[in-house]
Amino acid sequence: MSLALEWLRPKTGEDPMAYHGEVFRYAMAKLGNREDAEDVAIEVVQALPSPCHKRDLRVYMLGMTRRKAITLLRRRRPVVEVEDRDSAVRFDDRADQAAMVGQVLAGIHEEHREVLTLKYMAGLTSAEIGKITGKRAEAVDSMLQRAREAFAEAWTRLSSDEVKP
């Protein structure tokens, strides 16, 4: 058998568990379903050894999450149900604002939602987002710009409906 000395060396890699919460939240933003998001997060963490010596582990895990979420959504194709949203949106506290962000995100284009969550939830750079989405950093920048505009427009539309007299 081949020699395997790695296991005797001090473990200097990262524990994928450190990113479990982050992976879950990204999956949640993408899937919109807590149970599925938890399944995906567990799968991603468990697919990796601990410690894991992979470079840019966090970005790698978010990329895995994205692909697993897409696969899951594709398997859901038959289930195209439009559920009534909670229309009781108010704009008077942080929890409501967070709920509104979720609503606005759900209503904008998938590509926009993706870059916004990767940028502002995961805190990735454009280059890192490009690694995950297979786009050049410049293209990510352009996409981000459009995504911000789309988000702001949808946000204004939703918030003004509810708040402004």
Added chain:
Amino acid sequence: MNEHPQEPMSRQQLEGLFKQYSDSLGEPSRTPYPRPRRSKLPAYAAVFVVLALALVALWPRDALAARLKQIGLAIKDAKTMEMTFSRLQPSGRWVQWLHTYYTEGMWRQEIEKGVGQRETVVTRNGLMLSDYHRLDHATLGPVWKEEGQADFEQQSALDYALDRYGQSASDETVTRSTQGHSDVNGRAAYAIVVDRSGDTPGPWSDHMEIVVDKQTNYPISADIRDVRPGENGGEFKMHQDYRFNMPLDPALFELKSDKPIVDLRESPGRLAKEWAHPLAELGPTQIRDASVTRDGTIWIAYTTNSDDESAAAPTEISIEGARYVSLGAFTGPVGEAAIHLQGQEVEVVGFAPLEVPAKPPFVAVVRFQPESSLNVPPENPPAPFMGAVPLNLTLVAGEYPPYFPLLGYDRAILEVQIATWGARAKGLVDAGRYLDAAHAYERTAKECENFVKYIGYRDLDKAAECYDKLGMAAEAARDRALADALHAARER
């Protein structure tokens, strides 16, 4: 990136909103669980060394750690390994569900995950021969693995174990000790006893006793009692036997089969010939095949630029007088092993009629939506249709189109009937046809018997719910009792 001159919302505002949103999602209630994982490959192949590794990592300074190190070194130097893994089903039946052979970077796995999932996998030199015993062919192709899995064929058993070592919940407690053990086949032995337990996601524990040859430091056997929470939890007993450095028949590791072998490396060339003339095109999307099986199920194969989210994807079938439901996308090998045609990814979607027609249709209108619309949560508004194309359907014998094996859809083939009846049942529920839906769910459970038997309990529960809606209490009770029995036995 430069700030846009007419930024509609400040970066700080946006960051603040997303932080609130991110915080509102909270933490996952379930955490990865320290147990072997489902895998196409033998997740349990070296539980002993997994354990050894865990112990070395957790408790590196004691005498036990030194012993474990010796064991690890012995395993690394082994020329061959043979391992059998049996599990006591809740029904009370022991099932040997894995037999693993290893020598010089080559692996052979004989896997019995369920009655319909007996599979032999041989891996060597970057190639994998997979033989599902219920299929009429074996499949040869590049090794493919789930994302994140190790390149196990290049590893020793110990390397393999290293990669299989999963995550531990932070609340895990571990106790371990070495104990005396009676001789095994005349050879002095000792035992390593390990107990682990935790409370996440619910109370769980496992107890392992590993018997080790005192002279050679090779593990001889392992007994594991595993108590896990959850819907499919319970107490499970497992037993492993190891044999090291015993002669193994080289034929075990040959990439040969008594059945015809489909070589996936030839698939792109063969498909390029058969699908040389697309049936229809919408932008980068090309419809390559439109088939129908005798039960009226329609299969659309298309190629597209999977990175182009605006590309058209077939999402709906229209046939006068019939209502169709989508079976979703079918999948085979992934990553580098995925089958491509002229640089494009091959995709296959199926559509099943709610009613099995007396005669299969010969023409269908296929409607398209952007690929991106397939990747959004179902609560999103449906994307607009991009177009509709009438297609002549080719009638094929059997339950699936003949190109499925060329795409490496072996497991999908075994799941076709489950997917078809399951989707049909859901469509019937949506149509308010609860009696037909109940029958379809019962049929789905029946199809599960050819795959993993007990998982049909979910469909029987759904059938019972349909009967409830119709006030058919006796039928509902009958199906629930069947579901309970299936679940209790957990027979695969």
